[in-house]
Amino acid sequence: MHDDQCSQCIVRSPSNTKLIPLNITFLNVSETENLLDNQEELISTPIQVKFESQENNQDYILFSIPYIIKRSNHRENIIKIRQPNGIWISTETNESMFDAHKEKRFVECKLSQSTACAVVSRLRLDTILINKKSSGRFTSNADSRVTLQWPKDVSQTNIRINLRVQPVDLPAFTQFSENFSHESEGLLGVGPIIDLDCDDITLLKPIQFKLPILLPTKKNEGSMKSSGIDSQRTVTNQTTQDIILQQQQSIFKSMLGEDSNNDRLILLYCNQNENTWHIDTNVSITDTKTHDIVTTDLKCLHPRMIIARCDKQLTSTKKIQTAIKLLEQSLSQRSVSLMVRRRLSNVNEICFVCCSSQRTNTVNDDLQQENYTNDDEQFKELTLQEGQLLELRFRGNVLPNDYHQQSYSFAFNTNFPYYFQTNVSQTDKYSQHFSPFFYGFVQIFSKQKVLRAVPKETDKKKQQTETLKQEWHDVDVCLAELVVRLPKPTEETGIPTTKTLPTFTVEGIITPALFRDISASLHGDEWRWLARRLGMTRIRIEAIEHDHHDDASYYMLFAWFKRVPRSTDKVSLLINALVNINRWDLAQDLQAIKDEKRQEQKTSSKDDQLRSFYVPFNRICQRDECIRIWKQIARELMLTNDDIEHIERQYPSKEERCLRSLEHWASNNAQADITNLARIMRSLGFKSLARELDNMA
Template sequence: MTTTTTTMLDKPLDDLCREITDLRQMKIVRDYDMNKLSSIITISKDSLKETEKFQQQILKQLQQFEISLADINEILRANSQQKIQLEQQQQLGDDVDIRAKLMALNAEALECRAAAVQLQFQAKMVLSKTTEIEKRANDELAQQTHEMKIKQHEIEKNRAEEYERRARLEEERQRLKELQQKQQEQERLLAMTKNHLHEDEYSHWLLREFMNDNQYPPCIIRISPNASSIPISIDYSTVTETENLLDNQEELISTPINIKFDLTRIDQQFIILAIPYILRRSSHRENVIKVRQSNGVWISIETNESIIDSYKEKRFVECKLNESSICAVVSRLKHDIILIQKQSSGRYISNADPRFTLNWPQNISQNDFSIDVCIQPVDLQTFIQFSQNFSSECQGLLAVGPIIELNFDEINLLKPIQFTLPILIQPKKKSIQSKIKRSSIDESNNPQQPTISHPSQQETIGQQQQLIFKSMLGEDLSNERLVLLYSGFNDNTWHIDTDIQLIDSKTHDIITTNIQYLHSRIIVVRCDKQLMSLKQLPTTICLLDQTLNQRSVTLFLRRRLTNLNEICLVCCSSQRRDTVENEIQQENYSTENEQIKEIILEEGQILELRFRGNVIPINNDQQSIQFAFNTYFPFYFETNVSEIDKYSQHLSSYFYGFIQIFSKQKFLRNGIKEIDKKKQQSDIGKQEWQDSDICLAELLITLPKPPTELRTPIQKSLTTFNGEGKKKKKVYLINY
C-alpha cells in the first residue's frame, strides 16, 4: 500500500516542483497561467490528504502486526518448551530400549561364538574325513585302473585268440571245400562205376521201350531173356491215386504211371523200370522213385541213375519192381546218415551244404547211434520275398539259416557236439553317422531344399549314448542278436534255446555252437535287438516255415479267336507263367477279356474244377474235374461251352457263368453234449476230422448272344366307324 501511495504523490509533486522552478527562472511573468498552478497545487493537496489516510491505515496494520508477532512469539516459546520436554522424555525411553537390545545382542553374540567354535570343530572333522575319503578314492581309482589294464589285456588276448581261431576256421573251411570237391569227384566216379557195373550186370537183359507210343507213358523196362513173353500193361495213374504222394519239400518231376505185370509164371524175381524225369539240378536235392502201397501210402525205394544209349538227351532213374505198382519220380531234399561211434571221435561235412559240419569227441555216449540229416535251404530271393510279404512281422529280421532236420534215436549225450550252422549273409547297411553327415552335406549344398525328416530328440540322445559307450569300451557295439530256435517233427511251434552260446564267424555266414541236447529241427536267426523282440521271433519263424511249403499259383482263362465258345483254363506256377503263356498263344488263344487269379497252394494239392451259372461244357457228363497242382506239370483244360438256358439273362447282351476251383481241407468237428439247459453248460465230446470243400477262386465265362433276326413290319389299319354305328376292323397275322 505504501508503494501505491508514493506512486500517487510522485506525479503531482513533480509537476509542482517543475512549475516552481520555472517561476524562479522567469523574471517577468506576463503570460503565466495561474490556473494551471492552482490546479497542480489542488491536486497535490488532494494527494497529500489521501496519502495521510493511507499512512493511518498502515499504522493500524503495523500495530495489529505487532500484536500478532507477540502472540506468535508466545506460541513459539510454548512449543519450544514442550519440544524440549518431549525430547527429554524420548531420550530417557530410547536409552532403556537400547540397553535391552544391547543385552539381547550380547546374548546372541555369545551363542554365535559358541556355534562358531562348534562349526570350526566340525569343519576340522569334515576336513579329516574328506582327506581320508580322497585317499581311499585314489586307492580305488588306482585299483580300478590296474583292473582295467588287466581286462584290456585279456580282451586283446581274447581278440587275438579269436582272430587266430577265425583264421584257423577259414583255413579249415578252405580245406573242407577242397575235400568236398574231392569227395564229390570220388562220388561221381563211384556212381559212374556203379552204373557201369549195373549196366554190365544187366547188359544182356532185353529192353522194352514205351517211349514212342501215344497210348502209354514214357518209360523203359528191362527184363531177362526168359521173360520176354511176359505181358506188361502201363497206364497213367488217376488223380485220386496220387493223393498223399508228396511230402514236405518234395516235387513231382515225372508222370505217375501204373504198371501191371505177373512174375508168378516165370522164374524171375523182379523187373527193372527206368523212368525219365525233368532235369532238376540242385546240390540240396536228390531224385528217388516212390511206390504206392495197397493202403495208399507212398514209400521211396532204392533208386539208381541210369543212362540209355538210345536216349542220351534224357535223364533216367531206375528201380527194381517185384510186383505191380504205381510209380512216380520225385525230387526231395538230400538225406545223409551220420554214424557216431562212442570209442572214436569224428567229423561230418554235409554233401548238401559244406558249411554244415559236426565235430564230436570220444566217449560222447554210452552206445553207438546214427543221425539222419536233412537240410532245407532258404535262399536269398526267398527270404527277401518273405520279408516283403510279411513286412510287419519281419521288422528287425536280418538273416536266417536253413532249417536242419535231425532224425535220431533217443540218446543221452555225455558231451556236447560242435555244430557249424550256415546262415545267409545280410546286405551291408550304411551307418547312422554317414547318413547324418550326408544329410548335413545335402543341407549345406541345397539350403533352399526342404528337409524331409529329422532325427528325434530321443534318437539323438540314444546315438550320443552309443558314442559314449563306444568311446569308453574302445570297440563298436552291435544291435544284432543271434538266436537258435528248435521244434519237433510235424510241429510248427518254435521255441528259443537259451542254454547255448552262438559264435559268429569273420565272414558272417557260419555260426559255431556246442549242443548237448539235440532237437528234431533247428534254425539259426540274426535279428535286430531294438526292432524285434524275442516273443515275436517264434511267430515269424512259424510263418517262414509255412511259406516254404507254399507255392504261388496263377489261374488264367482264355478263348480261342476262331471259336469264341472254345475256352482254355490253365493252372501253373507263377514262375512258369511266361513260358506257359507263350505255349498257349501259339494255339491262337486271345488275351481279350482274359480272367486271371492268383492263389496260394501246396505242392501236389488235389483240386476240383466245377461250373456254375448259365454255362456248361458240351459233351461232358462230368459235373466236376479233379486235377493236382505240380510246379513242373501245368494243368490245361480245353473244352467247348454253351449256355444252358437261352431265355435267361435276357437283360444282358451275353450269357455268363463261372469256373470254380475247390479244394478239400480238414477241420475238427466237436460233438457237444448238453448237460443242463438251465445252466447252459456243454461238454465237448469226441473230436473228429472232417473234410470240407472250400472255393479258392472263381473265373467269369462270357458268351456273346447270337444276333436275333429282325421281323418285317406288317401294316395294320385303324378301326373306323360308319354311319350306322358299326365298326370295321382289318386283322393281319404276323408270321414268326
C-alpha cells in the same frame, strides 16, 4: 501244347527171365493224395504198372521213368512206390542213361510185383555214422558249408544220423519279409532248416555244428522313422541286387572292424510231431567276422532246428518263434496262377490253366501258339501246397457241352501245368439280354478241415447252457472264381413288322400277353393238338388256320377264351390240355404263375388285416405298463418261446418288441380280431384299455 511232358518209359528184364505181359497206364489223380511228403515235388507222371509176378517171386523187371528237372546239390530224385495199404514209400533208385534217349534223364528201380510209381524230388538225405571210439568230421553233400565235428568218446554207443538240409535262400527270405513285414520285424537273417533223424541218445560230449546264415540287411534310419506305408514301399522297391550289395558292404566293413554288433544269434528247435518252435537257451553261438558262418556246440540233438539272427532291441522272443513258424510254412507253399483263355478261331472253345507263377510266361507263349486270345483275360493268383488236390467246377449260364459230372479233379504240381480244354455253350439264350455276352464261372474248390461247434444235449430245466463240443469236418472251400464270357452271335435279323392282335379283358392271370407267349412257344402242329384238347372242332381249327396263318395259334386261344363261360376255371383247363400234348414245361410255368398270383392275394389279405389292427396296436404300445410286460402279453397271445426269443434278438426296444408280438399274433392266428384282443387285455387287468378296444370293434 503239353503232350511232350509225358515221355515213354523203358522196361528191361534179366536175360533168363520169361516174357512178361505188361500193362502201363497213367494213374488217376485221386489216387495220388498221399504221394508227396513235406518239401517233395512230383517230377514225372504217376504210372500204374501191372504184370503177373512169378510163383518164386525172384524175377523182376528194371523200370526206368523219365523226369523233367535237373538234379541240384540239395535235392535228390527217387522213385516212390505205393504199398497195398495205400502208403507211398521210397525205393532204391539209380540214375540210368540210354543211347537212344541221350537228351532225357531217367531213374530206374526194380519191380517184382504190380504197383503204382512216380519220380519225386526231395531234400538230399545224408547218412552220418559216428564211431564212439574215434573223433571225426562230416561235410554235407547238400551244402558244403554245413559240417559236423565230434570228439572221441562222444557217446556210449555208435550213432547213426540221417541229415537233411532245407536251404533258405536270399530271394525266399526277402519275399517272406515283404509278405509278413509286421511279423518278421526284427528278424535280420536265418540259416537253413536242419532235420536230424537219429535214435534217442545221450551225448557225453558236445558235437560242433558249423552252419551258414544269411547276412543281415541294414535299413536306413530315415525309413525306420517314417510311417508304416513308406517303410512298406521301401522294402517293396528294394531289389535283390541292392540287398546283395548291402551284404557285400557289410562283409567289407566287418573285416575292417566296423561292425556295430547290434544283433544276436538264437537257436530255435522243433520236436517231432510238433508245430511249435522253441528257443534253446543252453547253447552259445559264435559268429565269424564275415557273419555268414556260425558255430555252435550241441549237447542235445534236436529233430529240427534253425539259427536266426535278430535285432538286440527286439524284446519279445515269442515274435521270433512266430516268424520262424510262418517262414517254415511259406517255404512249403507255392504261388499259383489261374487263367481262362478263349480260342480266336472258335469262340466256344476255352482253355483253363493252373500253373506255377514261375511258368506263367511260358504258358502264355504256349497259349498264343495255340491261337488263344490274350484280350480281356481272366487271371488270378493263389497260394497252394505242392500236390494239393483240387476240383474244377462250372456254374452260371455258360457250361461245357458234355457237362454231366459236377467236378473235374486235378492236383497242383509246380512242374506240370494243368490244362483243361473244352467247348462251352449257353444254357439259356434268352437270359442276360442286356449284355453282348453270356456269362458263366469257373470255380476252384479244395477240401479243408474246419472246426465246428456241435451242440450237446441240454436239460431245459437248467438255466445255464453247456459248453459246445468242437469237431473237425471236411468241407468244400471255393478258393477262386473266374468269369467265362461267351460272345453272343451277331446274326443280322430283320425288323419284325408289328401286327395288331385282338385283346380282351384280363381275367385272373389270363392276359393277351400270356396268350402271345404260349402261342410263340407252340411248334408245328402243337397248336392244333391243343385246340382239340380244348374242345374245338376240326372245321373250326381249319377255319382259324385259313384266316390267320402265322397267328393262328393266338386266334385259337382267343376264340376258346371267348367261348368258355366266365365261371369256368380256364387256367386249370389250359394246364390239363398242355399236359395232354406233352408240353409239361408250359404247364409248369402256367401253374407257377397261378400259384404266385394266389400267394400275392393271400399276402394282400394279410396286409389288409394288419392295417385294420393299426390303431388298436398303437393304443396298446402307448401304455408303459403294457410295454414292460410285453413277454407276458406275447404268451397270452399264444406265441412260442422261440418266437419270443427271435423277436427279442431282432428288435432292441421293448416298445417295438411289443408291437411285433401283436403283429405276429394277427398274421398267424386265424381267429385274430379286435374282440379277442380286448378279451386278452381284460384278462391281464387292463380293463379300461379293453373297453376302448371293444368300442373300436
